Amino acid sequence: MPLLERVTTLLRANLNDLIDKAEDPEKMMKQLLLDMENQLLQVKTQVAIAVADLHLLENRKREHEESATGWHRKAELAIARNDEALARMALDRSLSAQQMAGSFAQQMDDQQMEVETMRNAYLQLQTRLKETEAQCELLITRNRRAKAAGKATAAQTKIADGAALRSLDRMKTKILGQEAENSGAQAVLGLNTVEDRFHKLERESRIDDLLLELKQQQRLPG
Known part of the structure; x- marks a missing residue:
């Protein structure tokens, strides 16, 4: 399952339903927190990778833009020297560089969207983790209290039965x-x-x- 799908599953998970289905609620909650922490770490890593890729695309786009500008100046120089053939070759290189710069610009837009998606997933999972930690802490306390009350009730029942x-x-x-x-x-x-x-x-x-x-x-x- 892709990372974002796993994150979405964790975000949509109903804690109460999971607890109701668990044989050992306390163990289940600890495992859930561990899974969320692991996924959060993976998402954080992916955000860093996505940002690094975005910077790489920016550098490549800038390089091709500079290349396009450089070839265009060479074309101007060739025309000034009455070398039309050389000017046409320089312009051809300039157009190719511009096209590559445009392609990298498009990739940058796509990459920027991916970075935002990963960042949002990270922030949502981080918030959900904090909420889940608080809920689990309360539920673990309630679960332990319920067990203690159950033992006391069993003892009372044993006495009450005569x-x-x-x-x-x-x-x-x-x-x-x-x-x-x-x-x-x-x-x-x-x-x-x-x-x-x-x-x-x-x-x-x-x-x-x-x-x-x-x-x-x-x-x-x-």
Whole structure:
């Protein structure tokens, strides 16, 4: 594709449409800016070449104009010397030089139009690049903010769906159940301990009675 056609394509590109179609908008925007910078550099180079060619055409036109003037003076000199044949040859050379100067003048007009076209393309692309850089900077910021918001929304949705709360409820129920079991076990252990103590007291009392009976039987001092 010719350079100007590529530039026109970039100038007509709809940034929003490109972003909508891109899988990675940020990567696409960076690539677009890189493409525009490369095209801008190429257009700038072509403008410099076109201007150089215009100067070359100007020099060639001036050379032929000077040549035409020089041959015309020689024709005048030949006539002054009554050398008509030589004068005709000089005039012929002068006409040829004039024709060449006219051709270069036409080429200069065409080249001037090309220079203006390239310059306009360069200025438009330069302006579009600055605008696109600003747009991309804003869109990249918005894209990153949207991603962050999306992650936050996903986290909120995950919490809102009750899964985490249900897990907490199950854990709470399990803990309460364990506490109840522990309380019941402690209660049972407490009862057993009281019964054991009374049983021990009764046994000790029975042993005291038996011991007293033995002492009485043996008439031992109490």
